[in-house]
Amino acid sequence: MNSTQKFDREKAVEFGWNQCSVFNYDSSPELFKLLPPHLQNEANFYIVLSHPCSLLNYSLELEPDLEVATATPVAKADGNCTFGKNPRKLHLEIEQLALVVEVEQKNRLVIPRGEIASCAPLVATLTASTSRALITWTVNRYLSSAFPxxxxxxxxxxxxxxxxxxxxxxxxxxxxxxxxxxxxxxxxxxxxxxxxxxxxxxxxxxxxxxxxxxxxxxxxxxxxxxxxxxxxxxxxxxxxxxxxxxxxxxxxxxxxxxxxxxxxxxxxxxxxxxxxxxxx
Structure with missing residues (x-):
């Protein structure tokens, strides 16, 4: 979708897109195609990090990008990676899917935003507590303290x-x-x-x-x-x-x-x- 085109905000809202929406290959094939090849995995999930003001902005020229975190299923949570204790890796639960996933800072990316108006997410949003944990962990990447x-x-x-x-x-x-x-x-x-x-x-x-x-x-x-x-x-x-x-x-x-x-x-x-x- 060209950045000069108007973004169909109403359709994106109708589909249920929000910060911490979750999509995958089955739910959003057009978005999946936009991912870099090395992160395209039909077993993975992808979580939207973009703030709602950016995510649903009418202008694709002002806000062309969708920030996404790759989420890979894991057998169980590692206590070293829960609640943001590890700045590079986070384990969290997608409760609606009864899945524990691993998110890594190195596997964050941005893709063109316009296609969210053409498909629905798999999960409209994570639970409030999980969303807060994910966004806090993302932000703390730039705020965390180092020891000698x-x-x-x-x-x-x-x-x-x-x-x-x-x-x-x-x-x-x-x-x-x-x-x-x-x-x-x-x-x-x-x-x-x-x-x-x-x-x-x-x-x-x-x-x-x-x-x-x-x-x-x-x-x-x-x-x-x-x-x-x-x-x-x-x-x-x-x-x-x-x-x-x-x-x-x-x-x-x-x-x-x-x-x-x-x-x-x-x-x-x-x-x-x-x-x-x-x-x-």
Whole structure:
């Protein structure tokens, strides 16, 4: 569709397109054809990231593009990749399809927008909570904080064990990880330690379960904290001063925006060159 043509907004609205609409080969073959060949897979799903104001704008000249994330089905969610804990990879559920999918930052792309007026999505939109998680994860790609290279080096030899802790049943319930660290920028010399306080956020329901749990419950919340504490004791050059759970509904804006409280994107991949959004 040529950008000088008027976009049929009413038809797109009638079809149900919105931010976080989901389409695939069967529902939207014309859109599927616009995807780059290496991302065309009839088993995949594609989630619209574009804001509704851009998605349904009358002018294709002003807003020619549809931003899309490729979603690949996976057998089950990895706790290291839920709730935006990994800045490069997100696992979420398309509840309407009873599917868990994996979305990667490197597989975001833009395609011409006009064809959404000629076909309907498979799913009109993700649930509100899942949509919020996806958009927040996308935005946080540009807002996330990095720790000193020396800190990352010191914890790198325990990455397998740390992954196991984060992928436990309790780890998958954690929505975010926040750290207060004594030095968040500089690489410390070998004779100085990074001192940390770590806070895991839980939703209100899971925090209540933690609050009511007996301290010796096998594989419970307290066991999770102890495993992490024991693990950090084995990491040279770090001192874990405290580790706790926090009810995320009790976090204030001031706390979240405080420069002292750093969101830890629990990602053990080395920092590589940024991958641009692919344009076709």
């Amino acid at each position: 290279d020396e800190f990352e080096r010191r914890i790198s030899n325990k990455k397998t064990q740390l992954r196991k802790v984060f992928n436990s049943e309790v780890g998958q319930k954690c929505k975010a990880v926040y750290v207060v660290i004594n030095e968040s920028i500089k690489d410390l010399p070998d004779d100085e330690s990074y001192e940390l306080h770590i806070y895991f956020t839980l939703n209100r329901q899971n925090y209540a379960l933690y609050d009511d749990e007996a301290e010796d419950t096998p594989d419970g919340f307290n066991s999770f904290l102890k495993r992490l504490t024991d693990l950090f004791e084995k990491i040279n050059g770090t001192r874990l001063l405290s580790v706790n759970f926090q009810d995320d509904s009790k976090l204030t804006v001031a706390q979240v925006e405080s420069p002292k409280l750093i969101k830890w994107n629990f990602d053990f991949l080395s920092i590589a060159a940024e991958t641009p959004i692919e344009r076709v």
